[in-house]
Amino acid sequence: MxxxxxxxxxxxxxxxxxxxxxxxxxxxxxxxxxxxxxxxxxxxxxxxxxxxxHIFASDKELISLIEELGLIDRLEWLKGTTGYYFDGKIYPMNSPLEILKALPLMDVIRLTLLVLKAKSIKDRTPFDDITAKDWIIKTAGESVYNNFFLPLLSSKFGDNKENVSAAWLLGRVQIRSNRGTKGEKLGYMRGGxxxxxxxxxxxxxxxxxxxxxxxxxxxxxxxxxxxxxxxxxxxxxxxxxxxxxxxxxxxxxxxxxxxxxxxxxxxNYQGTACALFGLSEKVMDDIYWLNIKEDVPFGAVIEHTNFIPTSDYGEHLMYTTSYFQDPKSILWSLRDEEVIELYLKGLEKLFPQIRKKLKWWRLRRDLDTAPVYxxxxxxxxxxxxxxxxxxxxxxxxxxxxxxxxxxxxxxxxxxxxxxxxx
Ligand SMILES: Cc1cc2nc3c(=O)[nH]c(=O)nc-3n(C[C@H](O)[C@H](O)[C@H](O)COP(=O)(O)OP(=O)(O)OC[C@H]3O[C@@H](n4cnc5c(N)ncnc54)[C@H](O)[C@@H]3O)c2cc1C
CATH class of the missing domain: 3.50.50.60 (FAD/NAD(P)-binding domain)
Structure with a gap:
């Protein structure tokens, strides 16, 4: 055959x-x-x-395959620190204490109850027809939705954020909520x-x-x-x-x-425009993944060398990324240099010194990078x-x-x- x-x-x-x-x-x-x-x-x-x-401990088939191919000694589990940028400041979000500093106490309590409820749901099928927005507001209130989930949904789904299903959200919470008190460990193959x-x-x-x-x-x-x-x-x-x-x-x-x-x-698929910057110095203190609630043309900044040691590369590496919903988006129609300039202008609002640290950039863009759930x-x-x-x-x-x-x-x-x- x-x-x-x-x-x-x-x-x-x-x-x-x-x-x-x-x-x-x-x-x-x-x-x-x-x-x-x-x-x-x-x-x-x-x-x-x-x-x-990066990968998660629940990625069983991938981990077995890495082992079968004799590459398991390259797979390491490292702290993937997260942060949240709003009101001109980065708030680390790795432990309950840090989350308490960033959000009002009532929101933290409601968020914790939402996570517990999400983790207890075994059959996600009925949640496929309910929007994540409706379920969050019903379960934890408008404030938790606006302060915590809205920026996350916006960075992941842009204009489609209100159409995303509660089934997607439940799946996501179930994968991502095992952080313990010291933050989440993520997997990466050293050397890539x-x-x-x-x-x-x-x-x-x-x-x-x-x-x-x-x-x-x-x-x-x-x-x-x-x-x-x-x-x-x-x-x-x-x-x-x-x-x-x-x-x-x-x-x-x-x-x-x-x-x-x-x-x-x-x-319905969404596209991604993802820039990678080579830098002479680090940009954030100790944050790998930064979600942003600010008017900038990207949803997240990911400082790879705050996850994997800089010594693996001899320089600092940082991604800036955005999803787009429509091929008419400027993130698809602009030339590479123009997208990079747009991103750099946005980055300057967050990190005024960014241009001085910049050594080189690359940009990858595709139209079909993820189904919209x-x-x-x-x-x-x-x-x-x-x-x-x-x-x-x-x-x-x-x-x-x-x-x-x-x-x-x-x-x-x-x-x-x-x-x-x-
Ligand atoms: C921004 C981003 C971040 C991600 N982060 C993570 C992460 O942290 N962890 C994780 O586990 N996953 C992550 N993923 C998802 C992961 O990369 C994908 O789910 C996976 O690689 C998809 O593999 P695939 O083979 O299904 O599809 P694809 O990788 O899309 O493969 C399809 C292939 O078909 C080729 N092709 C298309 N048309 C033709 C044609 N006509 N003729 C011949 N070839 C053709 C394409 O060039 C492509 O190589 C991320 C994806 C993106 C976009």
């Missing part, structure tokens, strides 16, 4: 990794680099993710997640898999069965296709009407196996990536998809 996998991100690589002993595998990736959303820049002598990445991608790719090649650069422009289907994939004008015949591309790309590369896909292809999303989750013989789907749109897309969710999607093939 020949299986063509469209997309060399983590879902595609995971599927190939699991299938390489059974099928002839051909991965098609349109970019020169593998890894999709999890790919890295090579700066001088080190790798750093183009989009900030680039090594994971490289070793996976090598392992697939060693077992006969082919990884090819190319643009898949058409999935050919005859009757109700897969015939092949057209890549840069050339037909690659195959028995099965695993597509890992975003729904709107899938709808362009196959005749979804004719082939009667019975699920909704209109998943709005009410009713559960019904939109894609199946792994479709009614078309030989067509399978795995990626950010899969059930394993709900209610939060992650590297773990995409790896699990690749694995689960292969299980369904069997």
């Amino acid at each position: 020949t299986t063509v996998i469209i997309g060399g991100g983590l879902a595609g690589l995971a599927a190939a990794y699991k299938l390489a002993d059974k099928d002839k595998i051909i991965i098609i990736e349109k970019e020169p680099q593998l890894g999709g959303m999890a790919s890295s820049y090579k700066i001088d002598n080190y790798f750093i993710e183009q989009y900030y990445h 997640f680039a090594a994971l991608i490289e070793i996976m790719a090598q392992n697939i090649r060693d077992r006969g898999g082919i990884i090819r650069k190319g643009n898949a422009s058409r999935i050919e289907i005859i009757g109700n069965s897969i015939k092949g994939v057209i890549v840069d004008g050339e037909m690659i015949e195959c028995d099965r296709v695993i597509s890992t591309v975003a729904p709107h790309v899938l709808s362009k590369i196959m005749d979804t009407d004719l082939t009667g896909l019975k699920f909704d292809l209109n998943i 709005e009410t009713g999303y559960r019904k939109k989750v894609f199946p792994f196996k479709t009614d078309i013989k030989g067509l399978y789907l795995a990626g950010m749109f899969s059930q394993t990536n709900y209610p939060e897309r992650s590297m773990n969710g995409s790896i699990q999607a690749g694995f689960r998809c292969v299980d369904e093939m069997a």
